[in-house]
Amino acid sequence: MSSTRQPRQVILKTAAEIEQMRPAGQMVGETLDELREMVKPGRKLSELDQYVIDKFKRLDVIPTFLGYQGFPHTICASVNEEIVHGFATERQLEDGDILSIDLGATIDGWVGDSARTFAVGSISEEAQRLLDVTRESLMAGISVARIGVRKGDIGAAIQEVIESAGYGVVRGYVGHGVGRDMHEPPSMPNYGRPGSGMTMRRGMVVALEPMATVGDPATAVLDDGWTVVTADGSLSAHFEHTVALREDGPAEILTQA
Secondary structure, eight states: OOBOOOOOSOOOOOHHHHHHHHHHHHHHHHHHHHHHHHOOTTOBHHHHHHHHHHHHHHHTOEESSTTGGGOOOSEEEEETTEEEOOOOOSOBOOTTOEEEEEEEEEETTEEEEEEEEEEOSSOOHHHHHHHHHHHHHHHHHHHHOOTTOBHHHHHHHHHHHHHHTTOEEOOSSBEEEOSSSSSEEEEEOSOOOTTOSOBOOTTOEEEEOOEEESSOOOEEEOTTSOOEEETTOOOEEEOBEEEEOOSSSSOEEOSOO
C-alpha cells in the first residue's frame, strides 16, 4: 500500500530482525502467486479478497490492510485506470483488463508488503508493454538500492525506465519504509535526481513501488475516498517489493515465495 506521508526518522533493523520479517514477506509473495492463477475473466474482485481472508485466518496471519485507516478490504484491487487502493467489490473482471493487487501480511508483528499487476485473459500489446516496463522499473530500482547510494539514485533509476518508454511516473504516491508498521520512514519516491537525498544505510527495509501510466500521470480519487485513478482515464500498472539492505551488494527481496 502506497504512502503519501513524509515520515521523520529512519528505523534501522538488525540482521536478526530482518530475518524475523522474512515469513511475512514470503507469505505475501506466495499468496500473490496463488492469486495470479485465480485472475481470469468472470472472476469477482470480492472472490480474490475472500480467498486471502480465508487463507490468512486459517494460518493465523494478520491482513495488514484490513481496517488500516478504515480501509475495508484485505487486498487493494485496482483495475485498468485505477492506480492503487482500489476496493475488492463485486465487479467481475473482463477479458483485456489489467488488475493490480496490493497485499500486506503481518506475522509476529512484522509486515510484508508487495504488489503486482496481472493480465486478465488476452490484453492489448500496449497493456502488456506497460506491465513489462513497470516491472522492469521496479527491478532497476532494486538493482541500484544498496548501502551507500543516495535515495535519489534509486528513484532516478525507476524514473528512467518508465519515462524512456514514453510512460508517466505517478508522483503523489510513493514507496516507504516497512517494519513493525506498514508505513515507516523513509519515503521512497519513484523519481529523483542522481546523487540527491539521504544515503541508504545498513538495516534499512523499504518498499519500492513504481506506478506508471500510459497517459498523463495526474491522479484523482474516487468518491469512496480511497481509489486513486488516472485523471485522464489511461491505463496504469503497479509493482512493489519489500527489500532489505543487509550487506554490501544489491538489496535483498523479502516478498517472494
